[in-house]
């Protein structure tokens with residue numbers, strides 16, 4: 783695994799529960815984090831809370847500025863905003879590692895369901911748009927609450943392993959089966975009664 787020392791992690795949509803959770807862990811692990819939002823003020827407020835909670839280096843900025851500041855950029859927005867955000871930020875994301883955490887899910891009275899995506903999955907859509915970036919899909923099935931409760935060592939290793947290395951992890955190459963399947967299985971997990979989804983991610 784390559785050294786992440788001195789790297790800055792940007793979290794686009796970092797004001798939501800999943801982005802905050804990931805940011806918390808990266809900050810706790812000693813990395814610099816920039817929270818991204820559609821509103822810079824909102825990002826700054828969340829960043830200040832996380833900085834206080836972790837004692838880490840967390841700042842906030844508008845998504846475009848956060849993307850520009852990040853060496854590794856996490857995309858943690860709802861599916862609805864995915865394509866538009868990545869298309870807008872394509873120039874600034876060129877040459878960076880982009881970690882796509884987005885699940886294309888719909889919700890109705892019966893709960894969550896997987897949406898059909900022309901490209902196959904959110905990660906494949908990201909890769910189709912961000913042709914100048916290295917796109918990785920990760921964290922699709924780790925719920926936001928886990929980032930608070932996991933023991934620090936385990937979540938730190940998870941973060942460091944999955945964000946990786948400057949090269950694409952082998953298990954991400956099969957996007958069609960991995961990421962598409964992940965999004966569908968996320969709907970299954972989210973719809974499960976809480977007592978059945980207590981197992982820890984490994």
Ligand SMILES: NC(=O)c1ccc[n+]([C@@H]2O[C@H](COP(=O)([O-])OP(=O)(O)OC[C@H]3O[C@@H](n4cnc5c(N)ncnc54)[C@H](OP(=O)(O)O)[C@@H]3O)[C@@H](O)[C@H]2O)c1
Nearest residue numbers: 795797798799800819820858859860863884885922925926
């Ligand atoms: N929550 C989980 O447990 C979990 C687990 C695994 C994966 N995920 C995936 O992670 C992603 C984020 O989940 P979340 O629960 O954190 O979602 P969320 O709270 O609905 O959204 C996260 C942030 O995205 C921004 N946002 C909302 N709509 C947007 C749009 N149309 N365009 C651009 N930005 C928008 C908002 O920030 P601003 O208003 O500050 O811009 C919001 O705080 C989703 O794709 C989800 O499938 C979530």
